[in-house]
Amino acid sequence: MKLLEVENLSLKIRDADILRDVTLSLDQSDILAITGESGSGKSMTALAIMRLLPHGAQATGRIHLAGTDLARLSETDMCDLRGNDIGMIFQEPMTALNPVHTIGRQVTETIRIHTGASPAEAETRAREVMTRVGLPPDRFPLSRHPHALSGGQRQRVVIAMAIALRPKLLIADEPTTALDVTTQAQILDLLRDLVADFGMGLIMITHDLAVVADMASHIAVMRGGEIVETGRTAALLRDMRHPYTRMLFEASSHEVALPVPPAPQPLLTVSDVHRSYRLPRRKLFERPETFKAVDGVSFTLMRGERLGLVGESGCGKSTLTRTILGLDPPQAGTILLDGAPVTMQGRPNPDVRRRIQVVFQDPFGSFNPRHRVARLITEPFHLLADPPQGAARQDAIAQALTAVGLQPDDATRHIHEFSGGQRQRIAIARALIIRPELILFDEAVSALDVSVRAQILDLIAALCRVYGLTYLFVSHDLSVVRSVTDRVMVMQSGRIVEEGRTEAVFSDPQHPYTRQLIAAAPKLPDIEALQRDVTHA
Amino acid sequence: MLRYMLKRLVSLVLSLAVASLIIFAVIEIAPGDPASFMLGINAQPETLAALRAELGLDVSKAQRYVAWVGGMLTGDFGTSYTYRTPVAGMVADRIGVSIPLALYALVLSVVIAFPAGLYAAARRGRAGDLGVMGATQLGVAVPNFWFAMMLVLTFAINLRWFSAGGFPGWDDGVFAALKSLTLPAIALALPQAAILTRVMRSALLDVLGEDFMRTARAKGLSERQTLWRHGLRNALIPVLTIIGLQFSFLFAGTIIIEQVFYLPGLGRLIFQSISARDLIVVESVVMLVVFGVIVINFLVDLAYAVVDPRLRARA
Numbered sequence: 016m017k018l019l020e021v022e023n024l025s026l027k028i029r030d031a032d033i034l035r036d037v038t039l040s041l042d043q044s045d046i047l048a049i050t051g052e053s054g055s056g057k058s059m060t061a062l063a064i065m066r067l068l069p070h071g072a073q074a075t076g077r078i079h080l081a082g083t084d085l086a087r088l089s090e091t092d093m094c095d096l097r098g099n100d101i102g103m104i105f106q107e108p109m110t111a112l113n114p115v116h117t118i119g120r121q122v123t124e125t126i127r128i129h130t131g132a133s134p135a136e137a138e139t140r141a142r143e144v145m146t147r148v149g150l151p152p153d154r155f156p157l158s159r160h161p162h163a164l165s166g167g168q169r170q171r172v173v174i175a176m177a178i179a180l181r182p183k184l185l186i187a188d189e190p191t192t193a194l195d196v197t198t199q200a201q202i203l204d205l206l207r208d209l210v211a212d213f214g215m216g217l218i219m220i221t222h223d224l225a226v227v228a229d230m231a232s233h234i235a236v237m238r239g240g241e242i243v244e245t246g247r248t249a250a251l252l253r254d255m256r257h258p259y260t261r262m263l264f265e266a267s268s269h270e271v272a273l274p275v276p277p278a279p280q281p282l283l284t285v286s287d288v289h290r291s292y293r294l295p296r297r298k299l300f301e302r303p304e305t306f307k308a309v310d311g312v313s314f315t316l317m318r319g320e321r322l323g324l325v326g327e328s329g330c331g332k333s334t335l336t337r338t339i340l341g342l343d344p345p346q347a348g349t350i351l352l353d354g355a356p357v358t359m360q361g362r363p364n365p366d367v368r369r370r371i372q373v374v375f376q377d378p379f380g381s382f383n384p385r386h387r388v389a390r391l392i393t394e395p396f397h398l399l400a401d402p403p404q405g406a407a408r409q410d411a412i413a414q415a416l417t418a419v420g421l422q423p424d425d426a427t428r429h430i431h432e433f434s435g436g437q438r439q440r441i442a443i444a445r446a447l448i449i450r451p452e453l454i455l456f457d458e459a460v461s462a463l464d465v466s467v468r469a470q471i472l473d474l475i476a477a478l479c480r481v482y483g484l485t486y487l488f489v490s491h492d493l494s495v496v497r498s499v500t501d502r503v504m505v506m507q508s509g510r511i512v513e514e515g516r517t518e519a520v521f522s523d524p525q526h527p528y529t530r531q532l533i534a535a536a537p538k539l540p541d542i543e544a545l546q547r548d549v550t551h552a
Numbered sequence: 553m554l555r556y557m558l559k560r561l562v563s564l565v566l567s568l569a570v571a572s573l574i575i576f577a578v579i580e581i582a583p584g585d586p587a588s589f590m591l592g593i594n595a596q597p598e599t600l601a602a603l604r605a606e607l608g609l610d611v612s613k614a615q616r617y618v619a620w621v622g623g624m625l626t627g628d629f630g631t632s633y634t635y636r637t638p639v640a641g642m643v644a645d646r647i648g649v650s651i652p653l654a655l656y657a658l659v660l661s662v663v664i665a666f667p668a669g670l671y672a673a674a675r676r677g678r679a680g681d682l683g684v685m686g687a688t689q690l691g692v693a694v695p696n697f698w699f700a701m702m703l704v705l706t707f708a709i710n711l712r713w714f715s716a717g718g719f720p721g722w723d724d725g726v727f728a729a730l731k732s733l734t735l736p737a738i739a740l741a742l743p744q745a746a747i748l749t750r751v752m753r754s755a756l757l758d759v760l761g762e763d764f765m766r767t768a769r770a771k772g773l774s775e776r777q778t779l780w781r782h783g784l785r786n787a788l789i790p791v792l793t794i795i796g797l798q799f800s801f802l803f804a805g806t807i808i809i810e811q812v813f814y815l816p817g818l819g820r821l822i823f824q825s826i827s828a829r830d831l832i833v834v835e836s837v838v839m840l841v842v843f844g845v846i847v848i849n850f851l852v853d854l855a856y857a858v859v860d861p862r863l864r865a866r867a
Contacts, residue, residue, distance in 0.1 A: 038689065045694040065770060067766065067769055090774070091774070094772050094773065094774050096772070097769070097770055097771065097772040098770065098771040098772030099772060103770040103772070105763060105767060105770075106764065107763055110762065110763035111763045111764055111767045112764055112787070113767075113768070113782050114764070114861070115785050115860055115861060116782070116785075116788070117861075123770075124771065124781075125771045125772070126774075127773055128771070128772055128773060128777075154597060160861040160862070162861070162862045173767065176767070176771060261558060362748065369833065370773070376794055382585075486838070488775060489865075
């Protein structure tokens, strides 16, 4: 008997079809990956199995867990089942734990509500589980609160709560999406080990195809609430019968053709820049310690060059970006654009500022929702001494929108009328409109689905050909940086630890940290090699 | 936690010092000399000078400030210009009415608001929620003195369950005293309860949308258990802020209700003293009210730290 069988699961919220005839199954000790882009219904499938759907959702179809039809259970029986037979892990470890309760209390709670164990018994059990997930209580006391743990450690607590009672089925909804690559690798290893040890079935929901290919024995590809293709991982990767599956894999490993950069001629010179923050005072009469966010960074960016900056969260990427933009003046060292300082007396130098623009990560939060596109993309005009007026202004708006693949008419619309990818195009139009000499892309494609990401990367490459862009591309995503930069810098604890031609750094990393990063990053399998193997056999 | 308390305590002392300076300055700048007010416009200059000396008005302002603050620290609030009795005694009598009344009203407000807020949040958008929200709308909109008059009409004049006003003092027994404070406390509490219910409901609804509430459900807690174990304490943070503000208001802002029920409270004392230019009483009572409000804020800060461990860590 299969551990989990879902048959013809359909879901409506009000009149909208969210899921249509989803059918999938899972054996013990197996890992099923459900993948697809945002809005494909991956998470809703998981919530439907947990019967934790939002109010007003109507589900039909069969969901059998070890022979029990979940759809027929009462809410009380479902409460007994959740946490006991099915455990669930969520995407955002920073908010998945209750901030006012200790981690010990949150783990013991699962044990106590289901087993009626005494507080002491539950605590003993919790200690074992915490040790199992890599948080031994002698180093991570159960009396800690979530805010005292890092993202990866919190995710381990969430896993501990989910597996405390050794459920038959574990559902992990994007469990590593919010984590750094090295932490992601550790969490994925932990999940794999737990599946092997406990004989659980694991449903892994993720948009990251490299993780999917690496972890799962079976894959289900979803689009628009339907499963378009499903099968054993190796067979599915080899055949890829559905065009959508092929498109997803191609977009994930999308490579763009950058034009050859012009002869080197320095544009941005960063020399020995330092920037530190004061930490809160520990003792009343002691000097507060400082945190060195940027610790002696030097590099030169050539005109027409595409430079990448990679590193994990907290390495100082964002602080360095802010310093180059003139938002935070450097405490030591200089940043010169064409010989002119970016900041003068602690303030941004307006002559330099108008020659640098930035594109941020979040296409939803970085626009004022009340303004029309025309006003949004002309915001950088306030940096100019003599901004274009009247017809010249309209021409500039139309040109910028056309350059990023939108229509001049879009200028009169509001931002909520656009999709995430279109918004990121508007953000690029806003950066381009005053023809800056340097653009900073700060995680500019990290929030986008793979197919949209591929389009935006193509757009950036096309703009390089037309406008000869010079940019600094900051990202935690190694594969993206590899495809859109000529040269790359690797940052760790405020320092640049390795720097060189992008291909050289990725194919032959010198610094141990770079090697560790590259090793931790999940890799897409070589599909062509898989297919060759079969033909030869 | 100790560091946090110390920090709050230092800020409490500093606030008191600044408040005393401001109160002294504002009241001293206010026009009108208490001595000439007491003696009328035809007073002889010699009599005026003698009275000013007696009241301690003839020395420099700095000296008077030091004397005033020093006196208060030792419990000597000076002597009322109009009644010629120690201010401390007058204030003590009034506080015996005002603080119990404020506490009584606050307890009523919390007792009404917590269940009502929980009920409305758990039934969001359904008839029960709409009913509670409608009632709170009314409670916020209707002024409390009108409630007070309706209460007097119904319970004192028609049903004769309570007296229409006055306060027998605590010597006649706690029950009689509390009974005479009941109608005013209800009149004060209803609008406060309406506000608190709304805050409680929206705080709970915010918490219901949090990720950790979903985590709790995934562990196997029922909706009700999730709300009680994980929702309530997180929702308390904004609610505590409002409770602190409400107590300050109830403590100092009850002049009209005291007037309606003929209660000898602090509000009436301030009102009478201002009319009579009895500056020493005004200064002392205002300072006392400020002290009360600052102490309440201090307690609310401590309560935050008890509820939210992140605050303890940040300090």
